[in-house]
Amino acid sequence: MSLSQITRNSFLLICFFFLLWYISSSFYFEQKELLSNKNEETLTEVHLTSPLTLSSNTTITDDDRNPLEELNKKYCGKPTCKFLFVYSLGEQETKANLHFRSFSQLAEKLNRIMILTNVGSSRIGTCNKFPFDFYYNTNLLQKEFPNVLFKSENDFIFWLKERDQIKRKINNNDNKVIPPLSILHSSIKLHHKNTNMKTFYDNAVTNFDKHECISKFEPLMNTKDSNNSRVKYTKLFIRTTDLKTEKSRVKSSELLTKVLTIDEEILLVNGYVIFPLFPQIMPVIPYSDHILNEAQKIKDKLSSSYIGIHWRLERSTPELLPKCVQGLIKTLNKVMKEEGIKNIYLATDYPLLSSRSQSSTFKEITNYHHDAIRTLNETFKINTWVSLGGLEQLRKNDKYDKELNGSGIQGILDKLVCMNSNYFVSGPKGCSRVVSTFTKTIADERRNRIKDKDYSLLNIIDRWRIYL
Structure with a gap:
C-alpha cells in the first residue's frame, strides 16, 4: 500500500471518529438543556402558585410564621400592635x-402607638377630614416624643384592612386563627360640674359616651x-383639683397609667x-x-412693622362695644404715635369671609358687633388674613371652603401673625x-x-382701656 493511500485512510478514519464524537456530544447537550428547561418551568410554576396574595404588601406563606404577627411587625415593629387613639378632644x-x-x-x-387624629374646624378629632399634618409638623412632634411611635389615621385604616383580609383568608368555621379586634373604649372627662366628687374609674354600659x-x-x-x-367600655371622671397643679397631677397621672395598662389592641x-x-407640660406642637x-408672607406685606390686635368678641357685653371700640382707637393712636408703627393687623372671631363667625362657639352676632368693627374699619386701614391674601392656594380649592368660612386653619395663622407683631394688644373685660388660651399662648x-x-x-x- 502506497504512502498516499495510508494517509488517505488515516484521514477518513479520523473524520469518522470526529463525526461520531460530534453526534454523541450534540445529543448529550440537547438532553441536558431540555432537562434544565423542564426544571426551570417546574420551579416557576411552584413560585407562582404558592403565595396567597392579600394585598400589594401582605402575603400568607406556608411556613410556621404567624401572619398577624408578621403584619404587626410591618406596621408596629413588634409582634403585637397596641394603639392609643384619642379620637375626640372636646x-x-x-x-x-x-x-x-x-x-x-x-x-x-403605656408603650402604645399614638394615632395622629384628623384635624379641621380648629379641632382635633376623627370627625374632621384633614390629616394631622394639615395643621402640625409631625417631624418636630416626633423629635419632642422620641419614644413614641406615631401613625396617621390612614395608617391605622391600612392596618385594620390588612388584618381583616388575613382574618377572612385564614379563619373558617372550625379554625379561628385570627381573633376579633380587642378594644377598650374609655370616656375620660373632668368633673367640672361637681367639683366635690372624687376621681374614679369604673366599667361603663355598652356604647357609653x-x-x-x-x-x-x-x-x-x-x-x-x-x-x-370585642369591646369593653369604661369611664374615668377626674376631679378638677386633681389636675390643677403640678403636684396634684403626679397622683392622678399614676392612676391614669395604672388603670389603662391593659392588653387590648386598641384603646379608644x-x-x-x-x-x-401629667406634671410636665410639653411644648406646643x-x-x-x-x-x-x-405667616411670614403676611409679615413681609406689612413691611415687618405692625400692631397685632386679638379681639375675641364672643364673650363681650354687646352694649359695651361702642365704648370698647373707642378705647381701642385711643390705644392704637397712642402706640402708633409713640412707636412710629403705621400698620395694623386684626385677629378676630368676627366673620371675614362669610356670615359665619371664625369661632365654632360664637353663635349670636348682633348689630353692636357689626357697628364696632365698622367703626374700627372707618378709622384705620385694618388688615386681616383675608385682605392680605393669606392661604390663597387653599381659598382656590373648593374642598377647603368649610374650613375657611368658619373656625379653622386661619385661627392658627392669626396666632402666628400676632406672635410676630411688633406690638400686641387685646381686649379688657367686657370687651x-x-x-x-389663644391669647395666653401668644403672650407666652x-x-x-x-x-x-x-x-x-x-x-x-x-x-x-374703656372709658365709661
Missing part, C-alpha cells in the same frame, strides 16, 4: 393642642359586631379634660411649614374674652422671645 385648637400632648405622654407611659364618628371605620372596625370587635378615648394630665410660610411665646433678646418685639401684651 376643645378648640389651642387647648386641643395641649391635650394631644398630654395623651402622647400617656402613649409613652361613644361618638358616632367612630362609625366611619366600619366595617373594618365595627364596635357593634362581636364577630369583628373620648376625652374632655381641660387641664394637663409646632405648626406645619405651609402655615408658617403664610373681649379675657381668660383665653412673645415673653420667651423677649427673654431671648428679640428686640423687634416692643411688649408682651397690653389690654386697652
Whole structure:
C-alpha cells in the first residue's frame, strides 16, 4: 500500500471518529438543556402558585410564621400592635393642642402607638377630614416624643384592612386563627360640674359616651359586631383639683397609667379634660411649614412693622362695644404715635369671609358687633388674613371652603401673625374674652422671645382701656 493511500485512510478514519464524537456530544447537550428547561418551568410554576396574595404588601406563606404577627411587625415593629387613639378632644385648637400632648405622654407611659387624629374646624378629632399634618409638623412632634411611635389615621385604616383580609383568608368555621379586634373604649372627662366628687374609674354600659364618628371605620372596625370587635367600655371622671397643679397631677397621672395598662389592641378615648394630665407640660406642637410660610408672607406685606390686635368678641357685653371700640382707637393712636408703627393687623372671631363667625362657639352676632368693627374699619386701614391674601392656594380649592368660612386653619395663622407683631394688644373685660388660651399662648411665646433678646418685639401684651 502506497504512502498516499495510508494517509488517505488515516484521514477518513479520523473524520469518522470526529463525526461520531460530534453526534454523541450534540445529543448529550440537547438532553441536558431540555432537562434544565423542564426544571426551570417546574420551579416557576411552584413560585407562582404558592403565595396567597392579600394585598400589594401582605402575603400568607406556608411556613410556621404567624401572619398577624408578621403584619404587626410591618406596621408596629413588634409582634403585637397596641394603639392609643384619642379620637375626640372636646376643645378648640389651642387647648386641643395641649391635650394631644398630654395623651402622647400617656402613649409613652403605656408603650402604645399614638394615632395622629384628623384635624379641621380648629379641632382635633376623627370627625374632621384633614390629616394631622394639615395643621402640625409631625417631624418636630416626633423629635419632642422620641419614644413614641406615631401613625396617621390612614395608617391605622391600612392596618385594620390588612388584618381583616388575613382574618377572612385564614379563619373558617372550625379554625379561628385570627381573633376579633380587642378594644377598650374609655370616656375620660373632668368633673367640672361637681367639683366635690372624687376621681374614679369604673366599667361603663355598652356604647357609653361613644361618638358616632367612630362609625366611619366600619366595617373594618365595627364596635357593634362581636364577630369583628370585642369591646369593653369604661369611664374615668377626674376631679378638677386633681389636675390643677403640678403636684396634684403626679397622683392622678399614676392612676391614669395604672388603670389603662391593659392588653387590648386598641384603646379608644373620648376625652374632655381641660387641664394637663401629667406634671410636665410639653411644648406646643409646632405648626406645619405651609402655615408658617403664610405667616411670614403676611409679615413681609406689612413691611415687618405692625400692631397685632386679638379681639375675641364672643364673650363681650354687646352694649359695651361702642365704648370698647373707642378705647381701642385711643390705644392704637397712642402706640402708633409713640412707636412710629403705621400698620395694623386684626385677629378676630368676627366673620371675614362669610356670615359665619371664625369661632365654632360664637353663635349670636348682633348689630353692636357689626357697628364696632365698622367703626374700627372707618378709622384705620385694618388688615386681616383675608385682605392680605393669606392661604390663597387653599381659598382656590373648593374642598377647603368649610374650613375657611368658619373656625379653622386661619385661627392658627392669626396666632402666628400676632406672635410676630411688633406690638400686641387685646381686649379688657367686657370687651373681649379675657381668660383665653389663644391669647395666653401668644403672650407666652412673645415673653420667651423677649427673654431671648428679640428686640423687634416692643411688649408682651397690653389690654386697652374703656372709658365709661
